[in-house]
Amino acid sequence: ATEKIRLIPQDFFAELCEQIIQHMNRKIPGINTVDLCQRIQTSGVDINIGDLAKIANTLSFLFSTAARNNLSTEELVTTLGSGVSMLPKHAVQVIRHVWNEQGKAIAVSEDARDMATVGQFVDMKWKLGVAMSSDSCRSLKYPYVTVTLTVADPSGQITDKSFEMTVPQFKNFFRQFKEMASVLETV
Secondary structure: OOHHHHHHHHHHHHHHHHHOOOOOOOOOOEHHHHHHHHHHHHHOOOHHHHHEEEEEEEHHHHHHHHHHOOOOHHHHHHHHOOOOOOOHHHHHHHHHHHHHHHHHHOOOOOHHHHHHHHOOEEEEEEEEEEEEOOOOOOOOOEEEEEEEEEEEEEOOOEEEEEEEEEEHHHHHHHHHHHHHHHHHHOO
């Protein structure tokens, strides 16, 4: 991860660190590594989404460990300097600045740590479609519903999960949501 961090411009690295801290503070549901990766690639840096996700996971681990151990900014920077693989100077400066400004706000309670292992629902989109024909069947005229769920995994990386349902399956799905809503109203 250290070699890939060297490639990332300082402003993008700072944005990644700030998104991680905001995610840890429950201010945003997750880190949009896909969007950030595309913008980094547009700036001319050769990095893929997998490498950026590894960097995000490493930084999340770094910040959560620092918060759990209640490290000061100087203790964190000293710890980073004594590591096996040296981080680039611009990365250490960004980590120092972000931790100094926002690190103290990270609440690492037991409940927050337990909740973080589940992930978080961010958004849901759906669309109705009709399959008109296929190679094996000339006239289908079969309606279906495509649902896309946007979720943030425990590390904060935002991903989309899509699936298709028949109209009766979607009606059952909708009925279950109505049941959940009515139960939540009684709470």
